[in-house]
Amino acid sequence: MSVTCPFTRFCDNQVFTKRKEEPLKAVVNYSTEDYKILDSLENISLDNFEEKYDLIEGLIIALNMGKSGNIPLKNQLVVMKNRMVK
DSSP states (O other): OOOTHHHTSOEEEEEEEEEETTTOOOEEOOOHHHHGGOOOOOGHHHHHHHHHHHHHHHHHHHTTTTTTOOHHHHHHHHHHHHHHHH
């Protein structure tokens, strides 16, 4: 997965895995629309957080894999967390 990340960030992509004797299996499938959720974290509430959690987590992993981090995104997540805790 880390090999594909630099080439697939912020664009439509699908990553598959193929193991011996097993059929082709989709690992991730992100569209340009999926990435927009990270630009609208202020719209995430307690009501829809669980529904969006897997997508947000996967996108964060895909964006940061092979990198040392993303301070602006971290700050957005901290603001979202603080807002939801209140």
